[in-house]
Amino acid sequence: MILKLVLYDNPILRKKGMPIDSFDDRLKRLVQDMLETMAYYKGVGLAAQQVGLNLQLAVIDVSGSKLSSSLLIGGKPAMVEEHMPLFLINPTLSYTQSKEISNxxxxSFPGLRIDVPRSxxxxxxxxxxxxxxxxxxAGGFLSVAIQHEFDHLQGKLFIDYLSAEQKKAIKEELEKIKRGEAILSVKETD
Incomplete structure (x- = not known):
């Protein structure tokens, strides 16, 4: 089932998700619905807050991306595509000190793209x-997607990385999103 997306300035986007303590069929159904929603809106990641739920849950699938990703499991290289989709449930992250800028x-911010420093x-x-x-x-694009979704689970948005001057420069775009004037891209159906 395609879930309704929550757009910027909805307060749920600023809420830290509650831990998941029940690993049951309802969770599996929610994960499936989130995956369908993410695919429908042509995303590579989706956090529970983005569908109006205050949970420590996100889904990620970078398998269709042309951007490079890497994955180590047990210290050994693994094929990223074989582990997609990826579920983040009650995740914790450790970051490397080396950073790069990710566009x-x-x-939740249709049409907006910004540069964000990421590990x-x-x-x-x-x-x-x-x-x-x-x-x-994880490294490369997968690392970026994980950090972006993890931020959502903490109630942090990618615009929070912008300076006051940078936020001022995108003020009109943010206002369009708030007014519902931004256009969401959706998957074409047969």
Whole structure:
């Protein structure tokens, strides 16, 4: 089921998600609905806050991206595509000190793209749909997507990385989104 997207300035986007403590069929259904919603809106990541839910849950799928990603599981290289989609459930992150600038968009900010400083690599502890912990390290575009979605789970938005001057420069675009005048891109159906 396609869920309704929450757009900028909805207060839920500023809420830190509550931990998930029930790994049941409802969670699996929600994850499936979020994946369908993310694909429908042509996204690579979607946090629960973006569909109006205050949870520590995000879904990611970078398998269709041309941007380079890397994944280490147990310290060994793994094929990114084989581990997509990826679920972040009650995640914790460890960041590398080396940073790079990532040009990012966000489904809750249709049409807006901004440069955001991100760690080049990130170590992740999360849980699978059965509640089992698992650990991995990501680099490249996958690392960026994870950090972006993790920020959502903490109530932080990518515009929070902008200076006051930069925010002023995009004020009109933000106002259009608030007024519902921004256009969401959707997947074409047969």
């Amino acid at each position: 990012e968009g966000c489904l 080049k690599r990130v170590k992740v502890k999360t849980f699978d749909l059965e509640g089992r912990p698992w650990y991995f390290e």
